[in-house]
Structures are given as C-alpha cells and as structure tokens.
Amino acid sequence: xxxxxxxxxxxxxxxxxxxxxxxxxxxxxxxxxxxxxxxxxxxxxxxxxxxxxxxxxxxxxxxxxxxxxxxxxxxxxxxxxxxxx
Amino acid sequence: xxxxxxxxxxxxxxxxxxxxxxxxxxxxxxxxxxxxxxxxxxxxxxxxxxxxxxxxxxxxxxxxxxxxxxxxxxxxxxxxxxxxxxxxxxxxxxxxxxxxxxxxxxxxxxxxxxxxxxxxxxxxxxxxxxxxxxxxxxxxxxxxx
Numbered sequence: 005x006x007x008x009x010x011x012x013x014x015x016x017x018x019x020x021x022x023x024x025x026x027x028x029x030x031x032x033x034x035x036x037x038x039x040x041x042x043x044x045x046x047x048x049x050x051x052x053x054x055x056x057x058x059x060x061x062x063x064x065x066x067x068x069x070x071x072x073x074x075x076x077x078x079x080x081x082x083x084x085x086x087x088x089x
Numbered sequence: 090x091x092x093x094x095x096x097x098x099x100x101x102x103x104x105x106x107x108x109x110x111x112x113x114x115x116x117x118x119x120x121x122x123x124x125x126x127x128x129x130x131x132x133x134x135x136x137x138x139x140x141x142x143x144x145x146x147x148x149x150x151x152x153x154x155x156x157x158x159x160x161x162x163x164x165x166x167x168x169x170x171x172x173x174x175x176x177x178x179x180x181x182x183x184x185x186x187x188x189x190x191x192x193x194x195x196x197x198x199x200x201x202x203x204x205x206x207x208x209x210x211x212x213x214x215x216x217x218x219x220x221x222x223x224x225x226x227x228x229x230x231x232x233x234x
Contacts (some may be wrong), residue, residue, distance in 0.1 A: 008129065019136075019143035026146045034097040034209035042146055044141055045194065049170045050224050052187065053132075055175040064186040068218060071190060082204035082221045084146070085212060088230040 009057060016053065020046050037081050044074030121124035135170025143145050151217035152209055160202035167194050 023046060027039035048067045055063035112121040121127065154193030168191050175187040210225055 010131060010166065013134050015140050019140040020136045022139070022140075022143035022147050032152065032209075032214055034205065034212070034214050035155065037205055038152065038156050038159050039146060041205070042142055042163050045159075045163045045167055045198070046143065048190065048194065049135065049139055049167045052171055052190065054173050055176045055183075059182050061180070061186065064183065068186065068190050068193065070158075071193050071197070075193075075201055078201040079204055082201070086206075086208040087212075 012059075013053065015070065016050050020050070027084060037078065037085070040081075041074070041078050044070065045075075048074075124176060124179065130172030131169050131176060133172055133173075135166045135168070138166030138169065140166075143167060150219070152214050153206065153216065155207050156179045156202055160198055165195060165197045167191075 020043060023039050023043040027043065029041060029052055030036040042060065048071050051063055051067040055061065055067070109121065112119065116124055117125075139162075140156050145162065146155050149155045149158060156192035171191045173189045177183040216223060
C-alpha cells in the first residue's frame with residue numbers, strides 16, 4: 005500500500021506503453037502479433053494487481069477469461085499467418 | 090589496501106548473515122520472512138521482469154529475439170507477480186484463482202509462441218544479420234532432399 009504500489013502501477017503502465025509502441029510500429033505483421041501476445045500477458049498481470057489493490061476476488065475471473073481468449077486469438081492469428089486456415 | 094577491502098566485505102557479509110538468521114524473531118517491519126516483505130519482494134520482481142520484457146520488445150533487433158523476450162521474461166514476471174499478490178492477499182479463493190491463472194499462463198505461453206514463430210519462419214520473415222546458424226531451415230532442407 006502507499007507510494008510503492010503506485011510506483012509498481014506506473015512501471016506496469018509504462019511496460020504496456022512500450023508494447024503499444026511495437027504494436028503500432030512493428031515492421032511485419034508477426035511483430036504486431038508478438039506485441040499483442042506480450043500486451044495480453046501484461047494486462048493479465050495488471051488485472052491481478054488491481055484485484056489485490058481493490059480487494060475484489062471477482063477480478064481474477066476476468067483475468068482468467070482474458071488469458072484464455074488471448075491464447076485463442078494468438079493461435080488463430082498464427083494459423084492465419086501460416087496460410088492454412 | 091587489499092586487506093582493508095577484504096575486512097570490510099567480511100564485516101558486511103557477517104552482519105547480513107546474522108541479520109538473516111535473527112530475522113524470524115524480530116518484530117514486523119524488520120522481519121524478512123513476514124508476509125508483507127515476501128509479498129512485496131515477489132511483486133517487485135514480477136513487475137521488473139514484465140517491464141524488461143516490454144523493453145526487450147522495443148530494443149531487440151529481430152522478430153525471433155523479440156519473441157524470446159515475450160515468451161520467457163514476461164511469463165516469469167507474470168508468475169512472480171501472481172505469487173506475490175497471492176502471498177499478500179492470503180484468502181483461500183484468491184490463492185486458488187491465482188494458481189489457476191499461473192498454471193494456464195505456464196501451459197499456453199510456449200504453445201502460442203511456438204505457433205507464431207513457426208508461422209513467421211515459414212512465411213519468410215528475415216533474421217538479423219548477426220545470426221550464426223538457423224537449425225530450423227537446415228532441418229527443412231534435409232527433409233526435402
């Protein structure tokens with residue numbers, strides 16, 4: 005609690021901003037997909053942090069569903085990139 | 090000169106070892122094994138590694154190096170973060186759900202990374218100039234001939 009949790013929150017947000025930079029700029033589509041993968045994992049971490057910060061266990065369900073959906077999204081995009089849809 | 094340095098380091102290491110051994114019997118803020126210290130340490134390590142993963146995503150020269158940071162460093166950071174959060178908030182349901190998320194991430198991150206990287210390599214994304222060898226390309230050539 006206090007200042008240190010704010011600092012951790014700011015570092016997490018800056019990590020997400022760095023991922024967004026690669027998501028926008030990435031030279032190829034595969035780079036954008038890697039950035040999407042890393043962004044979803046960072047967001048799961050962020051949701052877990054918020055669940056602890058606000059004391060709400062129900063947020064962790066959202067994190068679990070988000071992780072599952074991001075996994076399926078990355079698999080589907082990989083198959084699409086491979087050309088074997 | 091050298092003796093003086095060795096004596097200083099010896100004193101520092103001795104103090105640290107004595108503090109580490111005595112810390113379970115100390116009151117709360119100085120107790121290294123209390124719930125707060127362990128939880129905050131794991132959370133800080135996790136946030137640090139998640140940041141390092143995103144930083145490597147920006148700095149690395151190549152798609153494949155970027156994928157390495159994405160799949161290894163960020164998974165380690167996420168697991169450490171979930172561990173720290175569940176140590177700090179030690180209600181049973183919270184720990185159970187955090188363990189569930191951790192197992193899910195640990196199982197799915199390598200699979201998605203493998204699918205992505207194989208698709209990109211088959212599609213012909215360029216490797217960086219510093220690459221020494223490419224075993225996947227060699228194995229594909231071997232299969233065809």
